[in-house]
Amino acid sequence: MFRRILTLPTGRIAVGIIAFIALLAVAGPFLAPYDPLEGGAEILAGPSGAHWLGTDYLGRDVLSRLLDGSRVSVLGSIQVSLVALVAGVIPGILSVYLGSVFEWVTLRLADTLIALPFLVFAVAVTALLGNGIPQAMFTVGIMISPLFFRVSRAATLSVARSQYVEAALISGASVGWVVRKHVWVKVLPPIAVALANTAGIGFVVVSSLTFLGIGVQPPAPTWGGVLAADLGYLSFRPWAPLVPTFLIMATVWACNLLADAIRDVSGEAGRALLLNRGRGHVPARTA
Amino acid sequence: MSLLEITDLDVHYRRRTGRLHVLRSVSLSLSPGETVGVIGETGSGKSTLARTILGLVKASAGRIAIDGTDVASLKPRQWRELRRRGVVQYVFQDPLRSLDPDLTVLDSLAEPLRIQGAAGIRDKILKILARVRLDEALLDRLPGELSGGQRQRVAVARALITEPRLVLLDEPVSALDSANRVQVLELLKELRDAGTALLFISHDLGSVAGIADRIAVLYEGEIVEDRPSADVINAPVHPYTRKLIRSVPTLRRADRRTPEGIPA
Amino acid sequence: MSLLALRDVKIAYDREIVHGVSFTLEPGAVVGIVGESGSGKTLTCRAALGILPEHFRISGGSIELDGHDVASLTPKQWTALRGSTISAVFQDPASYLNPSLTIGSQVAEVVRVKLGLGRRAARLRAVELLASVRLPAAVYKQYPHELSGGMLQRSLIAAAIAAQPKVLIADEATTALDVTVQAEILDLLAELRESTGLALVVVSHDLAVVAQFCDEVLVMRDGTVVEQGPVEKILYQPEHEYTRLLIEEHESYGLERYLVTS
Ligand SMILES: Nc1ncnc2c1ncn2[C@@H]1O[C@H](COP(=O)(O)OP(=O)(O)OP(=O)(O)O)[C@@H](O)[C@H]1O
Ligand SMILES: Nc1ncnc2c1ncn2[C@@H]1O[C@H](COP(=O)(O)OP(=O)(O)OP(=O)(O)O)[C@@H](O)[C@H]1O
Ligand SMILES: [Mg+2]
Ligand SMILES: [Mg+2]
Numbered sequence: 001m002f003r004r005i006l007t008l009p010t011g012r013i014a015v016g017i018i019a020f021i022a023l024l025a026v027a028g029p030f031l032a033p034y035d036p037l038e039g040g041a042e043i044l045a046g047p048s049g050a051h052w053l054g055t056d057y058l059g060r061d062v063l064s065r066l067l068d069g070s071r072v073s074v075l076g077s078i079q080v081s082l083v084a085l086v087a088g089v090i091p092g093i094l095s096v097y098l099g100s101v102f103e104w105v106t107l108r109l110a111d112t113l114i115a116l117p118f119l120v121f122a123v124a125v126t127a128l129l130g131n132g133i134p135q136a137m138f139t140v141g142i143m144i145s146p147l148f149f150r151v152s153r154a155a156t157l158s159v160a161r162s163q164y165v166e167a168a169l170i171s172g173a174s175v176g177w178v179v180r181k182h183v184w185v186k187v188l189p190p191i192a193v194a195l196a197n198t199a200g201i202g203f204v205v206v207s208s209l210t211f212l213g214i215g216v217q218p219p220a221p222t223w224g225g226v227l228a229a230d231l232g233y234l235s236f237r238p239w240a241p242l243v244p245t246f247l248i249m250a251t252v253w254a255c256n257l258l259a260d261a262i263r264d265v266s267g268e269a270g271r272a273l274l275l276n277r278g279r280g281h282v283p284a285r286t287a
Numbered sequence: 288m289s290l291l292e293i294t295d296l297d298v299h300y301r302r303r304t305g306r307l308h309v310l311r312s313v314s315l316s317l318s319p320g321e322t323v324g325v326i327g328e329t330g331s332g333k334s335t336l337a338r339t340i341l342g343l344v345k346a347s348a349g350r351i352a353i354d355g356t357d358v359a360s361l362k363p364r365q366w367r368e369l370r371r372r373g374v375v376q377y378v379f380q381d382p383l384r385s386l387d388p389d390l391t392v393l394d395s396l397a398e399p400l401r402i403q404g405a406a407g408i409r410d411k412i413l414k415i416l417a418r419v420r421l422d423e424a425l426l427d428r429l430p431g432e433l434s435g436g437q438r439q440r441v442a443v444a445r446a447l448i449t450e451p452r453l454v455l456l457d458e459p460v461s462a463l464d465s466a467n468r469v470q471v472l473e474l475l476k477e478l479r480d481a482g483t484a485l486l487f488i489s490h491d492l493g494s495v496a497g498i499a500d501r502i503a504v505l506y507e508g509e510i511v512e513d514r515p516s517a518d519v520i521n522a523p524v525h526p527y528t529r530k531l532i533r534s535v536p537t538l539r540r541a542d543r544r545t546p547e548g549i550p551a
Numbered sequence: 552m553s554l555l556a557l558r559d560v561k562i563a564y565d566r567e568i569v570h571g572v573s574f575t576l577e578p579g580a581v582v583g584i585v586g587e588s589g590s591g592k593t594l595t596c597r598a599a600l601g602i603l604p605e606h607f608r609i610s611g612g613s614i615e616l617d618g619h620d621v622a623s624l625t626p627k628q629w630t631a632l633r634g635s636t637i638s639a640v641f642q643d644p645a646s647y648l649n650p651s652l653t654i655g656s657q658v659a660e661v662v663r664v665k666l667g668l669g670r671r672a673a674r675l676r677a678v679e680l681l682a683s684v685r686l687p688a689a690v691y692k693q694y695p696h697e698l699s700g701g702m703l704q705r706s707l708i709a710a711a712i713a714a715q716p717k718v719l720i721a722d723e724a725t726t727a728l729d730v731t732v733q734a735e736i737l738d739l740l741a742e743l744r745e746s747t748g749l750a751l752v753v754v755s756h757d758l759a760v761v762a763q764f765c766d767e768v769l770v771m772r773d774g775t776v777v778e779q780g781p782v783e784k785i786l787y788q789p790e791h792e793y794t795r796l797l798i799e800e801h802e803s804y805g806l807e808r809y810l811v812t813s
Contacts, residue, residue, distance in 0.1 A: 329701025
């Protein structure tokens, strides 16, 4: 599947950008020319040979802060996605197989989570659990998990009722076999799409939380934090917010692009199109 | 002893609009080496009968015994054991829906064998392919990339590959041209002669008459006739059977007959 | 003027699969296609509807539909033509229905969109259509998985004739029906033929159906039309050996053989 994603131009762009950001996250802190926490003499300086992106209100090198902050931002987004994935997909698939009580409980839980206002909840929980990156990301992941719950449940449901699963059961297949051989491949593409989308959302959320000062202790740099600092001194360096904004947006955009590419190659779009075309006389609902 | 013994089977479907009584007090038995044809109106419950025997639909009353075991008493584990031994297999009415769209023909054919943990999978596949006259080149295709008749033969091959002792066939030749149909029917006859029991559901009376020892006629969920094939074809008793046999189209154009209503 | 004309239509993807099919269909006429499984009958029908599977293309010849050369049609024009001018019932009925919508709503939608009827009127018309294919009224509110194979097929026929098409392609459209219902459906189509001039392309493995229903027959094998002509000639004086084989094999499992003539 990965190779097929790379055959699409959008897929290549998305993977390229994401690879670049990942590289930043791994190598960024080592590449930073200055200590991101150490202030210098020049305050709010413009770009120069010594400080490519200038310095902030404490005289810290902005480039170093961005490079160093990339790890926290990317790791945060990955954490959010993983928590959402695990907390959503497993109950999503099991809700189809584990009987009506489990199904009822998980459905209500998912509805409740969706109904809660997002940021307010995140702020409240970090206040409760303490202000740290893991707590914040965990909370956000749980908040997003209903998306995974729904996607994986819907896919599992449609597969579970299908005749090819019945055909496997007639041949003596166990539930484990059915999930491995039939359910999994059908559930995977929509989950991959959801995952790419969540990584984007996670990124925005991590950035906005750190922008608000939630989740990280102030001196530690993050992209959202740099953006917040830049916004505070707009009159001195009006162009400054563009750099972190651009980084955040490019990442989110790449994630969404990747989601589209997965959807294209996973054949879901192809099959739906064939159906619509095949249904000929029944006009496509989606049109 | 009979391989399949059904007594007073009742089946209901639960719907939003109420319960639908599909099978009423159906009794049927099938011995090794015997073939029973099931014919009947569309929607009369033929597929439901097959699906109930397989445990895909729950019976509301009656008894089904496969190989002497009352299947109602089986725990899920035991059911799985019975199925895995390959005692009973099913050819679904709609071949396209019964094949996983993401599995190649090869993987679909191999699945029942892999579940059993059998050896020599590839040889078995090639052997059965030849017997249903499918080209080896189709093994790498997905079900959506086959013609209707090719898919149907894959579905038949899949059901026969574990050499089950009881095979329920739901319209197994409906999408085949006459030459391929004869081929599949001959294959089934060979299996029957080797001791396999067949339940052959079809609207094609010619095929049923050609292969079945007995014909059971299902009408509105009841078996209204269950007699030797030649008797049912030549001296139908129930009005529906008579109407059915009178309506069979023939090659002679002038023979076109419009069916009359069944007297109540 | 003919409603549908295929001239030496060839279909290919990596290699050529259909090597030239030609026929013309006048209003009220019925052309039958019979032949070996996998010979390209369904592909030919799909080409006429502009719905070839992915990677397939028309590699030669031309198709004219109701005065339009289909090669020049835009997807939008195609959508407008399908349903109202040309319509089809295919093998494997379940894959052409949306599993999460009731049968009635899917038939009513065709009526609403293609004939521009209001919701109420479309609903009434859909109920009528379902009755015309001998389905009980309860089917309107049922989902595809709750129907038997024959009921699904009839629902699809109802949807296909809903927008009063001029050409109907019936690819094994009556295989899942018992012969009495099949006769009723064929009568219904014959009626439409008389009253509205509906033209049909009938693909069938049942030579008897073809014998009773078609004017002209094409016999296909391996992508080639081996014989073509009026139904009487093809079925009663076949020239090609494959046609002879088909008829012979048909009779070897024909019911006639088992009827003891008294
Ligand atoms: N899952 C289901 N839920 C509710 N009703 C069902 C379900 N499956 C089938 N039915 C109904 O049960 C009846 C019998 O269906 P069945 O599929 O057994 O008929 P059949 O004899 O196989 O017909 P055909 O020859 O058309 O395939 C039909 O009226 C059908 O609508
Ligand atoms: N999507 C596809 N990809 C590859 N090959 C295909 C595809 N669809 C059909 N074919 C091949 O093209 C040939 C013609 O197929 P087609 O469906 O037209 O046959 P048919 O005459 O309708 O046969 P049947 O009577 O069995 O339905 C077959 O050999 C089939 O395997
Ligand atoms: Mg059926
Ligand atoms: Mg076909």
